[in-house]
Amino acid sequence: MQNADPIAEFMAKTETSLQDGTFVRLVLSGSLQPSDGVERVTVRKVQLRQVPHLAVTFKRRTNDVAKNIPLERGMGWLEEQMQGAWKNALLGTTQKDWQLHFPRNGQPQLSSHKPAIVTAPAPKHDRERVRLLDAAANDWLAALGVAEANGRVLPSMADKHRQINRYLEILSHLLDDCGWRPGQPLNIADMGCGKGYLTFAAWHWLRRTKNSPVEVLGVESRADLVEKTNGIAKEIGAEGLTFLEGTIDQARIKDIEVLIALHACNTATDEAIRRGTEMRAKLIVVAPCCHKEVRPQLQHPTVLAPVLRHGVMEERMAEWVTDGLRALYLEWAGYKTKVFEFVSSEHTPKNLMIAAVREGEPFTDHAARERIEELKNFFGIKKHSLDTLLRVPIPEK
Numbered sequence: 001m002q003n004a005d006p007i008a009e010f011m012a013k014t015e016t017s018l019q020d021g022t023f024v025r026l027v028l029s030g031s032l033q034p035s036d037g038v039e040r041v042t043v044r045k046v047q048l049r050q051v052p053h054l055a056v057t058f059k060r061r062t063n064d065v066a067k068n069i070p071l072e073r074g075m076g077w078l079e080e081q082m083q084g085a086w087k088n089a090l091l092g093t094t095q096k097d098w099q100l101h102f103p104r105n106g107q108p109q110l111s112s113h114k115p116a117i118v119t120a121p122a123p124k125h126d127r128e129r130v131r132l133l134d135a136a137a138n139d140w141l142a143a144l145g146v147a148e149a150n151g152r153v154l155p156s157m158a159d160k161h162r163q164i165n166r167y168l169e170i171l172s173h174l175l176d177d178c179g180w181r182p183g184q185p186l187n188i189a190d191m192g193c194g195k196g197y198l199t200f201a202a203w204h205w206l207r208r209t210k211n212s213p214v215e216v217l218g219v220e221s222r223a224d225l226v227e228k229t230n231g232i233a234k235e236i237g238a239e240g241l242t243f244l245e246g247t248i249d250q251a252r253i254k255d256i257e258v259l260i261a262l263h264a265c266n267t268a269t270d271e272a273i274r275r276g277t278e279m280r281a282k283l284i285v286v287a288p289c290c291h292k293e294v295r296p297q298l299q300h301p302t303v304l305a306p307v308l309r310h311g312v313m314e315e316r317m318a319e320w321v322t323d324g325l326r327a328l329y330l331e332w333a334g335y336k337t338k339v340f341e342f343v344s345s346e347h348t349p350k351n352l353m354i355a356a357v358r359e360g361e362p363f364t365d366h367a368a369r370e371r372i373e374e375l376k377n378f379f380g381i382k383k384h385s386l387d388t389l390l391r392v393p394i395p396e397k
């Protein structure tokens with residue numbers, strides 16, 4: 001028998017399964033709004049700070065974007081998705097799978113099938129996120145003031161500890177993307193490494209956890225920090241980990257396959273990108289910090305002018321343009337880029353990460369170069385620190 005209101009019934013089944021613990025997942029597929037670039041959406045249930053949330057993953061062609069929505073608001077959001085955004089919605093429960101199909105013409109159709117998965121996933125908890133730092137990390141975490149000697153994370157450093165784990169999680173995926181496998185050698189430079197939290201973390205995970213012959217170099221302009229981090233590395237016997245006093249643009253480094261620069265100030269991020277592209281690093285990962293170069297140059301295109309007269313909008317647009325251009329320069333240099341938030345914005349607003357995996361020949365894609373020029377011209381930008389990359393002559397066709 002055809003349901004009177006298949007959407008209402010699908011939503012009711014979803015709500016019931018979320019309440020009674022039989023919910024497995026919900027998948028939206030067959031986008032009817034291709035312009036937004038999202039090809040598929042997967043919804044799971046998670047517990048964040050003891051509050052149930054929908055963990056939603058938006059799958060795009062080039063990257064995935066994850067969002068956690070409190071359950072109540074999430075149900076409203078889900079209901080909106082049922083209004084002509086998708087061709088199919090699949091609800092997986094441990095009892096039955098429910099398929100809601102939206103035909104091109106006619107009424108939505110709801111059907112049920114045997115469940116593909118018969119046990120509900122263990123409720124995921126924010127504190128149960130992937131933790132790549134094991135107890136063996138306690139020595140350097142304690143020396144850096146993140147944890148006590150027994151591994152208990154200091155409350156004031158909980159965000160930093162979470163950030164380190166998240167960073168390792170991302171790094172592990174990116175290394176996989178660029179073809180590195182555990183056991184293989186690798187040379188990494190962490191430019192503007194500061195106190196070395198993430199440098200120690202990368203070294204720890206690659207050397208101690210993955211038992212790989214990896215060399216990690218931290219470059220930092222502050223001599224006091226370099227002295228301290230080298231001291232800790234020596235104290236814990238960190239073979240393959242070194243800190244070097246120097247600047248990002250001039251430090252003597254060679255044979256780098258992975259270049260990282262997290263929160264290096266202003267155009268230091270660009271210097272890191274330039275060095276990474278010049279050395280043809282396999283992987284370049286930057287998380288920009290303050291953005292000062294573009295804003296004073298930013299002109300207000302007519303349509304945007306009424307919005308950009310608000311200082312905060314102009315500031316955000318300047319950041320957007322700066323980082324957008326960085327991704328475009330990397331593409332011109334032959335890299336495939338992903339831009340995403342690397343920690344939740346509630347922990348730090350400086351949470352944008354640009355990851356670039358070497359893909360093709362550098363400086364040969366005319367269209368990639370034109371995209372840079374067009375964006376610069378649109379906003380009247382005359383000078384960008386990465387313009388050095390544009391000096392590379394374009395080969396004849």
Ligand SMILES: C[S@@+](CC[C@H](N)C(=O)[O-])C[C@H]1O[C@@H](n2cnc3c(N)ncnc32)[C@H](O)[C@@H]1O
Pocket residue numbers: 191192193194195196197198219220221222225246247248249261262263264265268289
């Ligand atoms: C905000 S801290 C970030 C530290 C570390 N990357 C992290 O994310 O935890 C920026 C560090 O970069 C260093 N730095 C900034 N510009 C630099 C440059 N041009 N060369 C070397 N180090 C630089 C600063 O001294 C500072 O320690």
